[in-house]
Amino acid sequence: MRSNTVGWLMLAPTIAILGIFGILPFIYVLYVAFHQWNPFGANPDMVYNGANNFRRLVFDGEFLFSIGVTIKFAFFAVLSEIALGYLLAQLFMREFPGRGLFRTIHTLPLIVAPIVVGSVWRLMTTPSIGIIPYFLKSWFGYDLNIGRDAGAAFTLTVLMDIWHWTPLVTLTLLAALLSLPKEPFEQAQIDGANRWQIFWHITLPMIRPAILATVFIRLMDALRTVDEVWMLTSGGPGAATRYVGLHIWKIVFPKTDYGYGAAISVIVLYLTLVMCWLLYVALVAPRQKKQEAE
Amino acid sequence: MAEVAVRNVIKKYGHLQVIHGVNIEIADGEFVVLVGPSGCGKSTLLRMIAGLESISGGEVLIGGRVVNDVLPKDRDIAMVFQNYALYPHKTVAENMGFPLKLKGRPKEEIAAKVRKAAEILALEKLLDRYPKQLSGGQRQRVAMGRAIVRDPQVFLFDEPLSNLDAKLRVTMRVEIKELHQRLKTTTVYVTHDQIEAMTMADKIVVMRDGHVEQIGAPLELYDRPANVFVAGFIGSPAMNFVRGRIEARDGGAAFVSDHGTVLPVPAGTAPRAEPVAYGIRPEHIDVRDGGISATISVLEPTGSETQIFAHLGGDAINAAVRERISARPGETVPLLIDPARVHLFDDKSGARI
Ligand SMILES: Nc1ncnc2c1ncn2[C@@H]1O[C@H](COP(=O)(O)OP(=O)(O)O)[C@@H](O)[C@H]1O
Ligand SMILES: [Mg+2]
Numbered sequence: 156m157r158s159n160t161v162g163w164l165m166l167a168p169t170i171a172i173l174g175i176f177g178i179l180p181f182i183y184v185l186y187v188a189f190h191q192w193n194p195f196g197a198n199p200d201m202v203y204n205g206a207n208n209f210r211r212l213v214f215d216g217e218f219l220f221s222i223g224v225t226i227k228f229a230f231f232a233v234l235s236e237i238a239l240g241y242l243l244a245q246l247f248m249r250e251f252p253g254r255g256l257f258r259t260i261h262t263l264p265l266i267v268a269p270i271v272v273g274s275v276w277r278l279m280t281t282p283s284i285g286i287i288p289y290f291l292k293s294w295f296g297y298d299l300n301i302g303r304d305a306g307a308a309f310t311l312t313v314l315m316d317i318w319h320w321t322p323l324v325t326l327t328l329l330a331a332l333l334s335l336p337k338e339p340f341e342q343a344q345i346d347g348a349n350r351w352q353i354f355w356h357i358t359l360p361m362i363r364p365a366i367l368a369t370v371f372i373r374l375m376d377a378l379r380t381v382d383e384v385w386m387l388t389s390g391g392p393g394a395a396t397r398y399v400g401l402h403i404w405k406i407v408f409p410k411t412d413y414g415y416g417a418a419i420s421v422i423v424l425y426l427t428l429v430m431c432w433l434l435y436v437a438l439v440a441p442r443q444k445k446q447e448a449e
Numbered sequence: 450m451a452e453v454a455v456r457n458v459i460k461k462y463g464h465l466q467v468i469h470g471v472n473i474e475i476a477d478g479e480f481v482v483l484v485g486p487s488g489c490g491k492s493t494l495l496r497m498i499a500g501l502e503s504i505s506g507g508e509v510l511i512g513g514r515v516v517n518d519v520l521p522k523d524r525d526i527a528m529v530f531q532n533y534a535l536y537p538h539k540t541v542a543e544n545m546g547f548p549l550k551l552k553g554r555p556k557e558e559i560a561a562k563v564r565k566a567a568e569i570l571a572l573e574k575l576l577d578r579y580p581k582q583l584s585g586g587q588r589q590r591v592a593m594g595r596a597i598v599r600d601p602q603v604f605l606f607d608e609p610l611s612n613l614d615a616k617l618r619v620t621m622r623v624e625i626k627e628l629h630q631r632l633k634t635t636t637v638y639v640t641h642d643q644i645e646a647m648t649m650a651d652k653i654v655v656m657r658d659g660h661v662e663q664i665g666a667p668l669e670l671y672d673r674p675a676n677v678f679v680a681g682f683i684g685s686p687a688m689n690f691v692r693g694r695i696e697a698r699d700g701g702a703a704f705v706s707d708h709g710t711v712l713p714v715p716a717g718t719a720p721r722a723e724p725v726a727y728g729i730r731p732e733h734i735d736v737r738d739g740g741i742s743a744t745i746s747v748l749e750p751t752g753s754e755t756q757i758f759a760h761l762g763g764d765a766i767n768a769a770v771r772e773r774i775s776a777r778p779g780e781t782v783p784l785l786i787d788p789a790r791v792h793l794f795d796d797k798s799g800a801r802i
Contacts, residue, residue, distance in 0.1 A: 336534070338530045338533075339535070341530075342530065342534040343547075344522060345499060347548055347552060360536075361537065361538065
């Protein structure tokens with residue numbers, strides 16, 4: 156049993172750090188979520204109020220709406236990023252002049268902080284200042300006004316997310332493609348598969364784990380997007396792009412409604428877990444079962 | 450089934466030329482083995498026949514049709530790779546049925562053909578397994594099954610047995626040979642192992658550095674190697690070579706090595722001014738009275754035969770004899786060379802005299 160003790164001792168610092176920085180704050184948020192607590196409200200003290208915060212949130216139209224647009228945002232952003240990222244990864248698999256340079260340049264958005272990405276996009280899209288509305292107007296006669304047009308604002312936040320995060324998808328999928336053995340592909344050529352069939356029957360199944368991992372990472376990121384969108388649209392016009400992270404921010408900071416904010420955070424975490432779990436069940440579990448049935 | 454022809458085929462990677470004008474004619478139903486040391490261009494040539502490499506010059510014909518610009522899938526060939534190239538996410542049955550599925554054949558037909566191929570290869574119990582649940586030999590069989598199911602014009606094998614252990618290699622060698630006798634499909638088989646080549650081939654193509662050194666039936670190559678390279682490559686243990694000259698002796702001729710050892714030559718050999726390489730296979734040397742006395746340096750008894758590593762004057766020589774030898778290293782034995790089995794090559798060009 157001695158080695159066991161030593162093992163635990165060696166793990167202890169990690170567990171302690173995890174506990175202090177991960178688990179304790181979570182427990183604290185959970186604790187706050189069951190209280191009425193607004194330091195600048197009528198009663199600044201923390202008062203236990205049972206599940207009231209959660210009850211309130213079920214009937215909170217603003218919250219439900221923000222969940223809805225967040226899911227819509229995450230769906231369009233992640234789907235486009237995976238598709239575009241895969242195409243770029245395939246492009247980088249080929250030999251062409253300037254490939255190395257292009258590959259490097261293409262990853263640059265990744266190193267820009269979200270807040271900076273948000274401000275740059277804001278500068279580029281502000282009506283009568285930004286170059287994008289200017290060219291859209293002079294070339295296509297289209298008036299882009301993200302301060303008024305909810306659809307345009309939503310589309311822009313999705314495009315910004317695609318611009319910022321597609322390189323990450325490209326890199327992971329490129330790594331996955333590069334690690335594949337080449338014989339199955341040659342075999343498939345001989346077996347008579349065309350490009351589409353090779354993609355569908357060989358490439359996709361073989362890089363499936365990498366795609367899933369990337370989808371999970373991107374999905375969780377997209378569901379908690381705050382700063383970029385905050386800089387670009389501030390959640391507007393109206394509440395059109397007030398994704399759930401922004402919604403929480405509004406409740407916790409300007410409104411200082413800590414108890415309710417904590418409750419929303421807990422629910423959002425729960426929803427994220429459920430979504431990832433559903434995705435996992437839908438995409439991974441059936442195959443594993445099939446393989447383990449042998 | 451079809452004949453295959455390779456005519457003046459050249460392969461270049463940029464400026465690097467790796468195949469230098471190769472010509473091979475393969476008859477319908479023939480089992481041809483491409484053999485040569487690693488890096489000589491065997492795989493490249495096979496992949497050009499398969500259509501996986503472009504052809505830089507010359508022509509490849511399958512069934513009388515030039516296929517230089519035909520896609521692999523339209524050449525009606527099946528290939529078996531050294532590392533099997535099974536689809537990891539498909540079961541054995543799915544792997545074997547995949548080519549037919551791509552052709553849009555009905556499910557029942559695919560299942561029937563897969564079952565038939567599985568019977569031939571004793572894979573029936575494994576049809577629902579995934580490749581990672583199989584041993585190396587089983588994977589190799591599945592790869593062969595996938596080739597059989599297609600019923601192609603030509604089978605191409607690229608070192609299919611190299612990843613297997615020695616014992617399994619022998620078993621599979623026999624299996625592939627039996628399969629060929631049964632299906633009679635034209636086969637091109639690549640290996641670096643001359644024993645595989647000798648045992649399996651109807652016709653062997655010996656390659657070196659992108660050139661064909663000799664083409665012939667296994668025993669032809671063994672009995673009349675065209676040059677020093679083929680002589681040394683074919684046969685195990687390898688042929689002995691001694692450098693020297695052919696001088697007139699006693700009304701006839703004899704070989705005199707650079708170290709002065711005198712060895713017999715085939716009757717009718719004429720004396721020669723240019724240096725020659727004298728080749729004699731270990732199994733054509735006997736331990737018998739009247740032979741030339743040689744000093745034993747190492748003895749390797751294997752039970753069925755004994756290998757003797759010995760010195761004849763300054764020349765090292767290796768003999769393989771059926772009988773057991775009681776002599777010990779350091780002692781001398783009389784080695785008798787059968788003159789009719791001696792091969793003489795020009796020392797400079799390596800060509801047979
Ligand atoms: N893609 C390639 N680019 C450049 N040289 C190559 C390439 N493929 C093979 N070669 C060269 O061609 C020669 C023959 O290779 P290969 O046909 O694989 O030999 P073998 O199968 O006989 O061992 C080798 O010298 C190898 O280095
Ligand atoms: Mg090879």
